[in-house]
């Protein structure tokens with residue numbers, strides 16, 4: 037019988053994001069020392085969805101930490117699509133703003149595709165505009181959607197090889213699953229993987245995940261990925277952040293990932309926790325994109 041001890045490593049997204057924030061702060065200081073104004077990110081938030089309020093709050097706070105300016109435009113959820121398109125146009129034309137995001141989801145009466153299409157690609161630091169998605173697909177430099185970018189930064193930080201590896205992405209959203217699959221299959225340092233995108237119509241998902249060297253769980257179903265679906269030594273990246281009622285918490289909820297952590301973690305070589313894994317990396321990646329947008333206009 038073979039015995040071996042696997043040492044599972046917890047991926048510390050909080051620590052990695054803090055280290056990158058320090059680098060960004062240095063870059064901002066150099067940028068402003070050359071006579072440029074500080075990078076400036078704006079965020080549009082429509083309505084009062086608890087998750088969105090929290091996420092946008094984190095983004096604004098992170099801007100302060102690294103010396104960016106930030107502007108939050110918070111509107112009632114009964115605003116019209118026309119009003120929102122007008123606000124987007126104002127930000128497109130405002131030379132004091134380097135980049136901006138429209139926090140999703142938007143209320144149902146507003147066509148999100150139409151709004152995202154209205155964002156000037158040069159200011160689209162979320163990387164959601166079709167021009168930027170197209171550039172990503174072609175492997176050209178562009179703003180990459182923050183969560184997939186954050187995931188590749190984590191893989192890079194921990195020297196996790198992607199080249200030639202089998203990656204299974206569960207979920208095909210425009211924000212995470214789809215761009216992550218493109219990024220990881222592109223010819224790049226954190227790419228060159230053989231990527232399989234799984235989704236709600238995938239048959240025998242377990243057969244796919246059991247082959248995976250790296251699993252990215254991004255479907256938004258708490259504790260979906262169980263121990264029996266993961267091979268020994270796999271790397272598991274958990275993108276889920278579902279709010280689940282929890283009376284032991286002051287807030288009344290706790291955040292649950294898409295991975296049944298207690299079952300999956302012992303089988304992994306690396307795994308991200310929730311919270312403290314991918315979440316902080318999403319925020320810092322948005323800062324990186326905004327710094328890039330500012331540097332594109334500065335000297």
Ligand code: GUN
Pocket residue numbers: 137138139140141162182183211318
């Ligand atoms: N909603 C969930 N994730 C995101 C994100 O990365 N950006 C925006 N704008 N909205 C989101």
